[in-house]
Amino acid sequence: MRGKRSKQYKKLMQQYGLSFGFREPYQVLLDADIIKDADRFKMDLIGGLERTLHGQVKPMITQCSMRHLYAAAKEPGVSFLIDKAKTYERRRCDHRPEDYPEPLSTKDCLASVVDAKGSKTNKHRYVVASQEPEVRKFMRGLLGVPLCYINRSVMIMEPMAGATAENREKEERGKFRAGLKRGSGSLKRKREDEDVKEESSVQEDMPKRKKAVNGPKGPNPLAVKKSKKKPEGPATTFTEAESKDLKTKVLKLEQADGSEPILASIKGKRKRKHKSGDSGRAAPVKPEMADEDG
Template sequence: MRQKRAKAYRKLMALYSMSFGFRQPYQVLVDSEMCKAATELKIELAKQLNSVLQGDVKPMITQCCIHELYLLGKTQQPAVDLAKTFERRKCNHREPIPGEECLTSVVGETNKHRYVVATQSQPLRVKLRSIPAVPIVHVNRSVMVLEPPSDATIRSKEHTEEQALHPTGSEKQVLAGPSTSTEPPRKKKGPKGPNPLSVKKKKVDSTPKPPAKDKGKGKEKPTVGVRDAAVGEKRKRDEIDDREKVASSEQQVGDAQQDEPKRKKKRRRKAVDSTAVAAESTSIPS
């Protein structure tokens, strides 16, 4: 294939991919007429489809098209053998119908499964041109050709591009909601504060403070609450000791006062006894 033609085909498939969602491997529906033309012209159908569509392809055929080849007799046995190598596409027709009607029903009105149709039937190609987004491939003098997009395809492409430019319903609600409902509140003008550049900064003492001496290194200092509790208990103990000392001293003074008259009586008794003994000694004659 020439480089100019390959470039044009590449642009066409890019259009189908960007606008209608075609992806590789492309699903190619082949009819009975294309199988006959490929065997007669000795064309490698799968290889030619790869080069024309500029990507991987997956050839497919319906049961109705194969039935048409069987009806042609043994003369078209090579075409039947070629058709059997393709993937079978279920058309859901209990009784076989003509291949053109079968492919038209499979493609549908919108080609939602993104099929590429390879056919030699002129009436079928006319029908498919009225359906948007249907790439058509045919053989012209032993050369496989990809047809340019139809008018229906171009109109559908322009419509989708125009819709993409306008916002959707949900986007319109989001855009229309907060803008028209309320306006942002205005700030009230009030007294202004002083200019921070004109305010003097606080002076910071640059003289370093001497580090505090740690008397007990390695010992954990008690917290403020624990220290206060310990000081309170010590004060209570000192007060109790002072009271006990005062009481003991008072008791000793009282005991001493009680013992003084007894000592005086004992002294008096001793004095009386000494006078009596002296008197008796004097009264005894010698």
């Protein structure tokens, strides 16, 4: 199940990349609640996002969301989260305390950040990670906003919203007509459109040309007889073989005169098992480390 979902997410981000130009590192706008919930479920928020989005992530937080965290500073553990959030890139929403004594709601703040001009697009290609259904509902109305949230300690990415998916399909069709799209699933259309037929014939030529370039030059190695002569060289040949327990290496000295080979065991480099001294966690993961350094 997990693997299947992971594949879906990977494909989804590929589609966002193709249709809307999303590139790594993905800029992810985090709201205060997802930061708190990740902590509540003992999740590595940034690591989880990177696994979900299948790429590097640049976490960002708006001034208002930061103020939401400050407002909850008395709750247990939140001061730690504030320090963590300070390491994220601050997205200036310009809802300053002078003008807004109370921070804007997550929805109003993120709406102004993602789509300042009300053009129903996601100009800066943000991923929005918000726990508020209201926020995600609003973002679904814009074109091309990947949405993430945490549901019971599982990071979820929403499927493409109606408008986004429709736009994607329209674009795909456009690309197809322009002859940019290659591949399968187009048999029906080939019969319908004459001009597409012409293009497909061009495509058919391509692999042929490739074939001519490919392939090794010279005789087929399978058809060539092996020479039975022993190669003339040093009196002894050295072969390094690893013994079965993999801890010692055996040096095999093969005598040229055919007598018993001399075996010499050498102490191989023993692989030291690194025991992480601190918390007994497995191999250090970069994002997690950066996270915890806070």
